[in-house]
Amino acid sequence: MELDVVSDLRKDYINRLFSERKRIDGRTPEELRPVAVETGVVTSACGSCRVKWGETDVLVGVMVEQGTPFPDTPDRGVLVTNAELIPMASPYFESGPPRPESIEFARVVDRGIREAKMIDLAKMCIKPKEKVYLVYVDMHVLDFGGNLFDAGLLGATMALNSATVPAKRFGYGEDFKLPVEHWPISITSVKIENGLLVDPNLDEERVAEARLTVTTDENGDVRAMQKGLVGKLSFEDVQSIIKTSQRCGAELRKRLKLGAD
Amino acid sequence: MGGTQSEHKLINADGRTRYDGRKFDELRPLSIQAGVLKRADGSAYVEWGSNKVLAAVYGPREVHPRHMQNSARAIVQARYNMAAFSVGERKRPGPDRRSVEISKIISEAFTSVVFVEQFPRTTVDVYMEVLQADAGTRCAGLTAASVALADAGIPMRDLLPSVASGKVEGVVVCDLNKDEDTCGEADVPCAILPRTGEFLLLQMDGHLTYDELMQAMEYNRRACKIINEVQKEALRKKYSIITLENNVMKEEKPAEGRPEDRDQIGRPPESRLEPAQQGGA
Amino acid sequence: MDEDEKEIMEDNGGKAGEPPAPRDRGKGPCPPLPTPVGPKDEVWRGRGTQDGSCEKPAQPGPEGTGGGPTEGERPKGDLPEGQEPERGGEPGQMPEGGNPQPYREGRYEQSRRDGGGGGRGRDRRDGGYERRDGGRQERREPGRPPDVDRQLVLPGDDLGTHVRGGFGTYKDGESVYAACLGIRSTRDGFVSVIPLSGKYIPKRGDFVVGKVAEMTPSAWVIDLNSPYVAPLPGSETPWDAQFGEASKYMTVGDTVLVEIRDINEIGRVSVTMMGPNLRKLEGGQTIDVDATKVPRLIGRGGSMIGLLKRLTRCHIIVGQNGRIWLDGTVEDVTIALAAIKKIERDAHKLGLTDAVAAFIEGMRKELDEKRAKKEAGDDAREKNAVLQDRAERLEVQEEE
Numbered sequence: 029m030e031l032d033v034v035s036d037l038r039k040d041y042i043n044r045l046f047s048e049r050k051r052i053d054g055r056t057p058e059e060l061r062p063v064a065v066e067t068g069v070v071t072s073a074c075g076s077c078r079v080k081w082g083e084t085d086v087l088v089g090v091m092v093e094q095g096t097p098f099p100d101t102p103d104r105g106v107l108v109t110n111a112e113l114i115p116m117a118s119p120y121f122e123s124g125p126p127r128p129e130s131i132e133f134a135r136v137v138d139r140g141i142r143e144a145k146m147i148d149l150a151k152m153c154i155k156p157k158e159k160v161y162l163v164y165v166d167m168h169v170l171d172f173g174g175n176l177f178d179a180g181l182l183g184a185t186m187a188l189n190s191a192t193v194p195a196k197r198f199g200y201g202e203d204f205k206l207p208v209e210h211w212p213i214s215i216t217s218v219k220i221e222n223g224l225l226v227d228p229n230l231d232e233e234r235v236a237e238a239r240l241t242v243t244t245d246e247n248g249d250v251r252a253m254q255k256g257l258v259g260k261l262s263f264e265d266v267q268s269i270i271k272t273s274q275r276c277g278a279e280l281r282k283r284l285k286l287g288a289d
Numbered sequence: 290m291g292g293t294q295s296e297h298k299l300i301n302a303d304g305r306t307r308y309d310g311r312k313f314d315e316l317r318p319l320s321i322q323a324g325v326l327k328r329a330d331g332s333a334y335v336e337w338g339s340n341k342v343l344a345a346v347y348g349p350r351e352v353h354p355r356h357m358q359n360s361a362r363a364i365v366q367a368r369y370n371m372a373a374f375s376v377g378e379r380k381r382p383g384p385d386r387r388s389v390e391i392s393k394i395i396s397e398a399f400t401s402v403v404f405v406e407q408f409p410r411t412t413v414d415v416y417m418e419v420l421q422a423d424a425g426t427r428c429a430g431l432t433a434a435s436v437a438l439a440d441a442g443i444p445m446r447d448l449l450p451s452v453a454s455g456k457v458e459g460v461v462v463c464d465l466n467k468d469e470d471t472c473g474e475a476d477v478p479c480a481i482l483p484r485t486g487e488f489l490l491l492q493m494d495g496h497l498t499y500d501e502l503m504q505a506m507e508y509n510r511r512a513c514k515i516i517n518e519v520q521k522e523a524l525r526k527k528y529s530i531i532t533l534e535n536n537v538m539k540e541e542k543p544a545e546g547r548p549e550d551r552d553q554i555g556r557p558p559e560s561r562l563e564p565a566q567q568g569g570a
Numbered sequence: 571m572d573e574d575e576k577e578i579m580e581d582n583g584g585k586a587g588e589p590p591a592p593r594d595r596g597k598g599p600c601p602p603l604p605t606p607v608g609p610k611d612e613v614w615r616g617r618g619t620q621d622g623s624c625e626k627p628a629q630p631g632p633e634g635t636g637g638g639p640t641e642g643e644r645p646k647g648d649l650p651e652g653q654e655p656e657r658g659g660e661p662g663q664m665p666e667g668g669n670p671q672p673y674r675e676g677r678y679e680q681s682r683r684d685g686g687g688g689g690r691g692r693d694r695r696d697g698g699y700e701r702r703d704g705g706r707q708e709r710r711e712p713g714r715p716p717d718v719d720r721q722l723v724l725p726g727d728d729l730g731t732h733v734r735g736g737f738g739t740y741k742d743g744e745s746v747y748a749a750c751l752g753i754r755s756t757r758d759g760f761v762s763v764i765p766l767s768g769k770y771i772p773k774r775g776d777f778v779v780g781k782v783a784e785m786t787p788s789a790w791v792i793d794l795n796s797p798y799v800a801p802l803p804g805s806e807t808p809w810d811a812q813f814g815e816a817s818k819y820m821t822v823g824d825t826v827l828v829e830i831r832d833i834n835e836i837g838r839v840s841v842t843m844m845g846p847n848l849r850k851l852e853g854g855q856t857i858d859v860d861a862t863k864v865p866r867l868i869g870r871g872g873s874m875i876g877l878l879k880r881l882t883r884c885h886i887i888v889g890q891n892g893r894i895w896l897d898g899t900v901e902d903v904t905i906a907l908a909a910i911k912k913i914e915r916d917a918h919k920l921g922l923t924d925a926v927a928a929f930i931e932g933m934r935k936e937l938d939e940k941r942a943k944k945e946a947g948d949d950a951r952e953k954n955a956v957l958q959d960r961a962e963r964l965e966v967q968e969e970e
Contacts, residue, residue: 128390143494254491274499
């Protein structure tokens with residue numbers, strides 16, 4: 029309950045700052061936090077990436093296994109996305125079965141990858157109806173500083189982009205780079221009493237009324253959206269947030285030179 | 290998504306209708322019944338296209354386990370579940386990750402609508418069972434649950450309708466059915482407050498340009514107004530025998546000083562449950 | 571959807587290679603993160619009373635409350651015969667004096683305004699037109715006919731602009747909207763909604779029939795047919811119950827008639843058994859009905875309950891919480907239970923009093939006939955079964 033008390037004070041402070049177009053960490057309402065990425069950090073994985081997005085720290089590992097395909101898609105590989113909100117990342121994370129928050133996080137990231145068709149799963153077929161590659165994306169949240177969705181998706185996409193399919197190990201020829209085609213980026217915004225903030229940090233997320241995550245591709249088309257928290261969003265809020273996501277997404281792409289290899 | 294299914298055309302050659310005959314902005318047939326269960330505090334049953342969804346509400350009631358309770362307000366716990374026989378291939382019973390996510394976002398939607406501050410330390414449990422699935426089950430569940438909440442007498446800001454529009458063969462259409470959802474290019478489920486047009490639930494997956502997305506959201510907004518009317522009708526039907534349209538003054542006006550009025554326990558005379566002239570429904 | 575069906579199959583431990591290992595599901599859920607209360611628009615009025623009486627607005631401000639509605643016929647519950655309801659129920663007075671608002675709404679509203687007096691800050695923006703006139707005027711939209719009242723309204727229905735909202739309504743901007751499903755009612759300038767269903771929320775001064783659900787070292791925990799239970803400590807009973815001996819006086823399952831002393835902002839309820847005729851109820855049976863039907867069960871001036879008592883020859887106590895205690899012969903109690911269920915079901919119908927009288931008379935006739943046919947030495951249980959069956963069949967007929 030003391031959290032609520034802190035939130036009320038924080039909420040007022042955050043809203044007051046907003047009226048001067050400022051935020052607690054000095055950003056403007058339309059500014060992203062500094063983002064640093066590093067791939068290849070876990071050599072036991074087929075691909076990996078560590079993302080430090082503001083104070084949020086997420087480590088994503090990609091493992092490729094072989095297995096049988098789903099019966100309705102006998103000639104396509106399988107993508108599985110999972111998230112671990114491990115207790116060390118936050119005083120609010122407990123060990124145990126996956127909470128709804130972690131399930132939602134994993135599914136929204138998965139949606140971004142899948143709907144953007146980042147991996148052409150048709151290229152991940154070994155033998156139709158019998159054997160396909162299974163691509164596992166596991167996101168490990170090491171430090172929860174607000175806004176997991178964006179950091180998670182970025183880590184996942186970078187890990188996938190740098191992943192190698194260990195075909196040799198399974199006896200299917202030479203190892204090859206995981207074929208990646210498009211590149212989704214998600215940008216999350218929150219609504220506070222006085223307006224909208226992009227890329228919320230932990231405090232901002234906790235006092236926010238509503239949250240909207242928008243995943244776009246390199247053309248700015250929308251591939252996935254997820255509204256969160258219990259508040260309401262007007263039509264205009266949604267329009268504004270989508271536009272912000274398109275703009276910040278493009279900015280981030282340029283900054284990190286994504287898809288430029 | 291992606292057309293791994295049959296190649297049948299979902300948009301007719303006339304360029305104005307879909308394969309099931311609907312226009313692009315047309316809803317599937319929708320019917321709602323309120324108060325269908327005896328034990329639940331409130332309930333509703335929805336048939337929407339081939340969807341059959343049952344919703345039940347218990348509450349406000351005590352929270353168990355205790356540590357889940359919030360001393361300032363009620364918590365809303367929605368549970369969305371698909372019956373094993375509801376989809377083409379038997380689904381193993383029990384919540385899967387998809388159901389967990391859907392339950393979460395529906396809980397969040399209702400937490401905003403229900404006056405939770407009025408019932409501290411309680412829970413409002415909302416159960417939605419999909420008995421037969423035909424795409425848009427979370428929307429059908431939410432729509433039914435709204436009616437169930439009102440049926441249970443739980444104070445809310447508004448009824449909450451929900452619908453999913455999307456894109457099929459390049460065309461933005463309203464209220465996807467199963468084939469359209471499976472083979473189409475995008476799906477945008479949402480729940481919109483009728484009075485203000487605000488979104489309480491909003492998701493999207495697929496591929497839409499900004500303009501297409503705006504079009505889908507606009508279809509949703511319009512459709513929600515229609516769905517809201519169906520929700521209201523369902524409740525009116527159940528409670529209509531109490532509607533007092535023709536309340537010709539059977540009772541005298543309440544005069545403040547009269548002892549028998551004061552004696553009457555519970556409510557002022559003109560507000561007692563006296564019926565209309567007709568018995569009708 | 572492809573993706574979701576695949577999730578489903580994967581969770582099935584289905585054909586996908588190595589599904590994730592099933593997790594240990596024994597652990598309980600994590601405590602929820604606090605969610606800030608968001609909306610800036612409105613305050614729901616009313617604090618869970620079932621009687622539909624228009625609520626007085628929050629604390630008196632420095633200007634005084636300017637009249638406002640009478641607290642009106644606060645439901646008193648039914649006391650045992652010979653007792654008049656005692657606690658502050660006279661119209662025009664606030665019960666117990668002081669501020670009976672248990673919920674935060676008044677404070678919530680205050681914190682958003684200039685901190686001025688009471689919950690009327692919002693109205694002040696209207697130029698204070700309501701405060702000064704003693705609350706008697708109802709400003710309705712011009713041309714709105716008076717018989718819009720008593721209509722069924724649903725949550726979100728517009729009840730008018732520039733009207734004052736009472737119980738069961740909320741305000742957004744200049745308009746008042748229904749907050750629950752019920753009957754619209756206007757009284758003393760307040761538009762309110764009388765709910766047609768909903769749980770009993772304890773209110774100070776109510777007399778309720780409770781059941782002992784649990785015993786703790788210091789109190790009996792009373793179930794009130796409500797989302798809230800109430801501890802009944804020994805100090806609130808006439809007994810001098812020592813620790814460890816409490817069950818001598820009262821134990822789990824016992825039925826009690828208590829009064830609600832208070833309910834605070836977080837829904838903690840306190841009750842007392844210190845008062846005339848508050849006591850443990852020995853013998854008899856209880857039946858729970860929808861608390862919103864209690865006024866109908868009591869009837870205007872107690873007419874319905876009086877009729878029931880007279881015709882069934884039972885001792886009946888109706889709690890405001892919708893729990894009714896009755897005692898009498900097996901036959902009489904069975905008839906009374908059936909009659910109560912009928913009242914609950916047909917609460918909305920005209921001429922219910924006569925219908926109930928006829929119903930009871932009908933049941934009695936059946937019994938007399940049956941008794942006349944059989945000789946003395948009937949099996950009492952068989953007679954009861956016949957009664958039950960008859961009661962059920964009559965109920966079914968009523969439904970048709």
